[in-house]
Structures are given as structure tokens and as C-alpha cells.
Amino acid sequence: MRIGELARRAGVDVQTVRYYEREGLLDAPARTPSGYRAYGPAHLERLRFVRHCRSLDMALADIRRVLALAREASVACDEVNQLVEAHLARVRARRQALERLEQQLEALRAQCANGQRIAGCGILQELIHAAQGEACACHVEGAR
Amino acid sequence: MRIGELARRAGVDVQTVRYYEREGLLDAPARTPSGYRAYGPAHLERLRFVRHCRSLDMALADIRRVLALAREASVACDEVNQLVEAHLARVRARRQALERLEQQLEALRAQCANGQRIAGCGILQELIHAAQGEACACHVEGAR
DNA sequence: GCTTGACTTTATACCGGCTACAGGGCCTGC
DNA sequence: GCAGGCCCTGTAGCCGGTATAAAGTCAAGC
Structure with a gap:
């Protein structure tokens, strides 16, 4: 064919x-x-x-x-098993990350109702506020 | 800076x-x-x-x-809301797809214990078997 | 003044897993 | 003989960066 x-x-x-x-x-x-x-x-x-x-x-x-x-055919199949196992671990980690993300986005969505203007948009305000609190995690000076 | x-x-x-x-x-x-x-x-x-x-x-x-x-500032913020909403929908769909995938992979993993050889590897057999059953979904001839 | 090393600049290529397009050749039916 | 559908190769684009090369800049130490 x-x-x-x-x-x-x-x-x-x-x-x-x-x-x-x-x-x-x-x-x-x-x-x-x-x-x-x-x-x-x-x-x-x-x-x-x-x-x-x-x-x-x-x-x-x-x-x-x-x-x-x-x-x-005659080789041990451990590598196949490990491969599937490792892949499953990646999928699981990604799924969990997406679950957390979904919750964050649901919380974000709840910040603003339709009919607002940009200046009063709860979503935008929350995005800006959250970003300010987010310095580089590896270099927080005030902490400790 | x-x-x-x-x-x-x-x-x-x-x-x-x-x-x-x-x-x-x-x-x-x-x-x-x-x-x-x-x-x-x-x-x-x-x-x-x-x-x-x-x-x-x-x-x-x-x-x-x-x-x-x-x-x-004075424009309506509906588009921001829609954008977040659409993104949330994508994240949710992806999370659900990964959940199903995770279950499939768990089932696949259960098909084979370590210590097997390739010829008797349950995972490989299951992969091959499942692939055979999978024609193009839009063109199954025997069905109906 | 000279070197060293850390920093900066631009430009370019690479990653995965396709997908799309350009510019041609082949083959069948009318 | 030609229209339309299939096939060929080669190349570029998608996303969100990351990596490399080759060159310029700057401060500190000798």
C-alpha cells in the first residue's frame, strides 16, 4: 500500500x-x-x-x-518496566501540578464579576498583587 | 540596574x-x-x-x-475574565486527560512484574494488543 | 598599563512532535 | 492532452524558552 x-x-x-x-x-x-x-x-x-x-x-x-x-526476546524486560514507571511518575506529577493550578485559577476567577471596568477588575488586581509578593524564591532577603 | x-x-x-x-x-x-x-x-x-x-x-x-x-483603565474587563475562564477550561481538560492517562498507565504497569524476559513481558504484550485494536476511529469498517 | 574575570552585546541554532508550504514528478480517467 | 489527485524532497513555522559563539565593556588587582 x-x-x-x-x-x-x-x-x-x-x-x-x-x-x-x-x-x-x-x-x-x-x-x-x-x-x-x-x-x-x-x-x-x-x-x-x-x-x-x-x-x-x-x-x-x-x-x-x-x-x-x-x-x-531473551533480554530481561526491566527497562521496559522502568520506562513505564518513570513515565507514570511524570504524568502523575504533571496531573498534580495541574490540580493545584486549577485551584489557583478558580480562586482568581472568583475575584471579579463581569461588568467591571479594568480599573476595578479584581482579577487584574489579584494578578498584580500576587506578582509583587513573588520575588525570586532563592533570594528572599527579609526571610529567616 | x-x-x-x-x-x-x-x-x-x-x-x-x-x-x-x-x-x-x-x-x-x-x-x-x-x-x-x-x-x-x-x-x-x-x-x-x-x-x-x-x-x-x-x-x-x-x-x-x-x-x-x-x-x-476605563474599558470593561470582560475580556480579562473570559481569558482566565478559557484558560481554566483548558487546564481542567488537560488535568482530566492526564487523570485518565494515569489510570491507563497504572493498569499497564500492573501487567508485568520485574524479572521477566522481553518475550514474556506483560507490558509489551498489552501495548501490542491494544495497538492492534486501535484502527483509525473515523474509519472502522466492521463496526455498526 | 595590562591582565583577568565577570558581565554585557548580537546572532544563530536547538528542543519535541508535529504541521504547512513550495515546487516539482507520477498516474489515472476523460 | 490535460485535469485532478496522489506522491516526492526540502524547508520553515509553532511554543517558550535554552545554549552556543564571537565580540565588546568594565572594575579590580598587579
Whole structure:
């Protein structure tokens, strides 16, 4: 099959397929006499694998590593486990950060009702006030 | 004060200060005879404001807009409110997506204990299996 | 006066994960 | 023979910085 069909069947853009090839996530396929890429079912399977990993928000470098490991059946799989574990830790940290951020933004939103003018906008006042209290954390002179 | 002191007092990198100037978030300061940037207290206040907004993960374009609006005291502040509201919605959506992702990754992690070999790694098998079930959502032929 | 080192200047490239565009070639159907 | 759709390569843009190079400036110490 040609690149358009492959892309359509995996639900990705044609450009993305070429990008993955450049990045070493898809093997370069055979070419037709006119230079078109000619893919087989294995390429589709690989592409779907990559997309599934991406849907889990794994980095391309991590996916590349998993693909490399997957080729060596007899090696211990600890590295795969660690990779997933580390990724989970990052996702969890980010989720927690976003939770805190969400609370801050909810508090900020509550500072102003519609119909105000800029001069009396509670949101702006709060933003300015909070910024003033925020020196560089590593260099607070009055503290201690 | 010069750029190094400004950056240190705001807790940012010197490069970042110049970047913000290029991006129109900080006014270009006066220059000393030798071409060094010379900042006043207002610049520091502005920089801290920008950094506070960034700590709320606001986009630079949004911050630029807020700064522009802040200059016009008598205009209605609805746009500020909408901006915060839209940002909150994005943060919330992202947080929820990460929550789902976290659960998926936890389930994935549970598929394999350490000490396995690649050939028997539950995580890899699950990744491969899940990828196979994932055609393009917009073009499932057997469904219906 | 000369050197050292810390600071500053501009310009340019890089990161991830695509996405878009330009300028061409190929192929099929009418 | 030509219109339209597909494909090719190469390049640039997005975001919010970060990193590098090569050069200029300035104060302190010898």
C-alpha cells in the first residue's frame, strides 16, 4: 500500500508517517520504480503500535527504545518496566501540578464579576498583587 | 540596574529577559553609553507580573493581551475574565486527560512484574494488543 | 598599563512532535 | 492532452524558552 492508505488506516497524517521514518520509528519501506513508498502489513502494525504509545503520551525517544528492546526476546524486560514507571511518575506529577493550578485559577476567577471596568477588575488586581509578593524564591532577603 | 540584576531579582534567566523584550512583553529599556540595557523598578515589577502569569501557565500571547488591556483603565474587563475562564477550561481538560492517562498507565504497569524476559513481558504484550485494536476511529469498517 | 574575570552585546541554532508550504514528478480517467 | 489527485524532497513555522559563539565593556588587582 502507498503512504496515503497507510496513513489513513492508522489515522495519522501522511507527513507524520514520513516524520516517523526520519526519526527511526518506522523502517524505510521498499520503493516503487517511480520512488513511491510501498508499505506492507507489518508497517501498519508498527505504526499503530507507535500511535498507541503516543496516545499514552510516551516520548518518541522512549518509543524508539521500547521498539529496540522488543526485538530482543531473551533480554530481561526491566527497562521496559522502568520506562513505564518513570513515565507514570511524570504524568502523575504533571496531573498534580495541574490540580493545584486549577485551584489557583478558580480562586482568581472568583475575584471579579463581569461588568467591571479594568480599573476595578479584581482579577487584574489579584494578578498584580500576587506578582509583587513573588520575588525570586532563592533570594528572599527579609526571610529567616 | 543592568540585565543580570533584573533577572536575578525576578528569578529568571538573562536570556529570558531579552526574549520577553523581543516578544513585546517587556518595554525596551534605556541604554548606557556602551549599549548595556538599563532597567528601572517598573521593569522589575512588569517582569514579575509576567512571571506570575507564566506560573499560572498562561500563554505569552494571553499575557501580552492582559498587559495591553491593563493600560486602559476605563474599558470593561470582560475580556480579562473570559481569558482566565478559557484558560481554566483548558487546564481542567488537560488535568482530566492526564487523570485518565494515569489510570491507563497504572493498569499497564500492573501487567508485568520485574524479572521477566522481553518475550514474556506483560507490558509489551498489552501495548501490542491494544495497538492492534486501535484502527483509525473515523474509519472502522466492521463496526455498526 | 595590562591582565583577568565577570558581565554585557548580537546572532544563530536547538528542543519535541508535529504541521504547512513550495515546487516539482507520477498516474489515472476523460 | 490535460485535469485532478496522489506522491516526492526540502524547508520553515509553532511554543517558550535554552545554549552556543564571537565580540565588546568594565572594575579590580598587579
